[in-house]
Amino acid sequence: xxxxxxSSAALIARSRRSTTALVIVxxxxxxVGMTAVPSVQAQMYACGTPCYGTQAWSGGQIGAFTSISILxxxxxxxxxxxxxxxxxxEWLSNQGCYCWIEAGYKSKSSQLYFFWAQNSGTCGNCFxxxxxxxxxxxxxxxxxxxLLHVYLQFFQVTMYGTDSSGNFWDYGGGFQPPTPSSDxxxxxxxxxxxxxxxxxxxxxxxxxxxxxxxNPHYQTSVDPNLQMVxxxxxxxxxxxxxxxxxxxxxxxxxx
Amino acid sequence: xxxxxxxxxxxxxxxxxxxxxLRAGAVLGLSAIAGLGASVVIATAAAAPNxxxxxxPAPPPALSSAPSPQNSDVPGIAAIRxxxxxSGPQSPRISNADxxxxxxxxxxxxxxxxxxxxxxxxFVTAAQLKTEGWDTGLADQRLLCRVQIEGTFTFPxxxxxxxRSGSVVYELFDARTGNLLxxxx
Numbered sequence: 001x002x003x004x005x006x007s008s009a010a011l012i013a014r015s016r017r018s019t020t021a022l023v024i025v026x027x028x029x030x031x032v033g034m035t036a037v038p039s040v041q042a043q044m045y046a047c048g049t050p051c052y053g054t055q056a057w058s059g060g061q062i063g064a065f066t067s068i069s070i071l072x073x074x075x076x077x078x079x080x081x082x083x084x085x086x087x088x089x090e091w092l093s094n095q096g097c098y099c100w101i102e103a104g105y106k107s108k109s110s111q112l113y114f115f116w117a118q119n120s121g122t123c124g125n126c127f128x129x130x131x132x133x134x135x136x137x138x139x140x141x142x143x144x145x146x147l148l149h150v151y152l153q154f155f156q157v158t159m160y161g162t163d164s165s166g167n168f169w170d171y172g173g174g175f176q177p178p179t180p181s182s183d184x185x186x187x188x189x190x191x192x193x194x195x196x197x198x199x200x201x202x203x204x205x206x207x208x209x210x211x212x213x214x215n216p217h218y219q220t221s222v223d224p225n226l227q228m229v230x231x232x233x234x235x236x237x238x239x240x241x242x243x244x245x246x247x248x249x250x251x252x253x254x255x
Numbered sequence: 256x257x258x259x260x261x262x263x264x265x266x267x268x269x270x271x272x273x274x275x276x277l278r279a280g281a282v283l284g285l286s287a288i289a290g291l292g293a294s295v296v297i298a299t300a301a302a303a304p305n306x307x308x309x310x311x312p313a314p315p316p317a318l319s320s321a322p323s324p325q326n327s328d329v330p331g332i333a334a335i336r337x338x339x340x341x342s343g344p345q346s347p348r349i350s351n352a353d354x355x356x357x358x359x360x361x362x363x364x365x366x367x368x369x370x371x372x373x374x375x376x377x378f379v380t381a382a383q384l385k386t387e388g389w390d391t392g393l394a395d396q397r398l399l400c401r402v403q404i405e406g407t408f409t410f411p412x413x414x415x416x417x418x419r420s421g422s423v424v425y426e427l428f429d430a431r432t433g434n435l436l437x438x439x440x
Binding site: 050052054056063065067069070071078083091093098100102109111113117119122125126127128129130131132133134141142143145147149151158160161162170171172173174175184186188190192200201203205206208210214215216218228246247 | 307308309310311312313314315316317318319321322323324325326329330331332333361390392409410411412413414415416418419421423425434435436437438439440
């Protein structure tokens with residue numbers, strides 16, 4: 001009888017220890033699992049017709065500048081029956097001739113790269129995208145400084161920055177549009193497709209425009225009517241250019 | 256919770272953990288779990304995608320002092336893996352078949368229907384393209400692989416602008432590295 005009591009007590013003790021161990025393991029699994037869920041969640045969206053988180057400025061100038069944070073945006077939708085990507089960028093346009101130059105960084109088919117693109121009207125082969133380079137990991141969390149401007153008969157792009165080790169990099173290009181003048185500036189995020197994209201909150205700072213003497217001027221106001229924010233993109237000013245001495249900060253994130 | 260209920264819980268705990276050492280172990284275990292949970296939550300919040308820490312912005316330069324890089328030597332983005340041996344700077348390291356296979360496996364994302372056809376592949380220098388009226392901005396002697404692709408394509412446009420469509424696009428690859436350099440449509 002005594003030996004039976006002994007073995008029962010030992011059994012209960014073992015049971016208590018294993019229960020405690022199970023509680024600890026379960027708690028860790030649940031805690032880690034719950035905190036990991038946001039990073040793997042996928043959202044469906046309807047951006048076959050593109051979605052934007054952008055701000056525009058209308059009016060005469062000869063160029064624009066913005067400083068965009070370089071973040072690990074992501075899109076891996078392929079075979080989607082439409083063009084699928086997400087990007088953070090700046091545009092400089094002439095509305096009259098359907099001409100523009102744009103530059104920034106983009107994720108498409110899970111490839112993250114710097115690009116610039118041009119369009120010179122409504123002709124058959126008017127659009128070109130220039131694939132500059134894959135974004136090196138040392139450039140993440142740094143800045144892509146983008147200068148788009150009119151120079152002589154050309155639209156010019158200059159994109160430059162410094163990597164995490166302090167190494168300077170730059171890319172450039174340009175083309176001759178039918179009408180070499182600009183009247184429209186846009187900054188922000190562009191999303192095409194239906195699923196898979198994600199983009200941490202990026203910032204567009206030092207938002208500026210240029211006068212014909214080649215000098216920059218920080219943006220000092222925004223027209224809410226020239227703002228375009230389509231779900232699932234979230235975008236807003238903080239601070240607004242009118243409350244900032246350095247062109248305000250436009251934020252955009254997605255999905 | 257009333258005093259009686261607290262008392263009942265304590266009685267149950269004392270039965271389940273009859274010795275001081277077991278109770279101490281339980282308290283230690285629960286503290287460890289709470290600490291671990293808190294640290295995981297804090298670490299996750301710090302690394303949350305909406306709060307990245309980034310370098311400060313640069314100010315806008317005067318145009319006279321802005322960098323003026325050229326587009327002639329850009330590396331392009333990783334695409335076709337070279338399959339041919341290196342026979343010198345003016346010989347391609349990718350074949351027509353490599354280029355066609357890559358394009359069919361990775362059709363331009365501007366494809367509207369997904370149905371594309373590679374109608375022509377050739378190797379040209381940037382200087383030769385210039386004589387055809389296509390100034391790529393790339394260095395004249397750079398050897399390129401040009402792929403002509405037919406399908407239905409829609410091209411991106413700035414916010415609020417109408418998109419435009421076409422039936423032919425060209426992709427240019429660096430014939431030495433296989434990197435994708437340009438899409439024209």
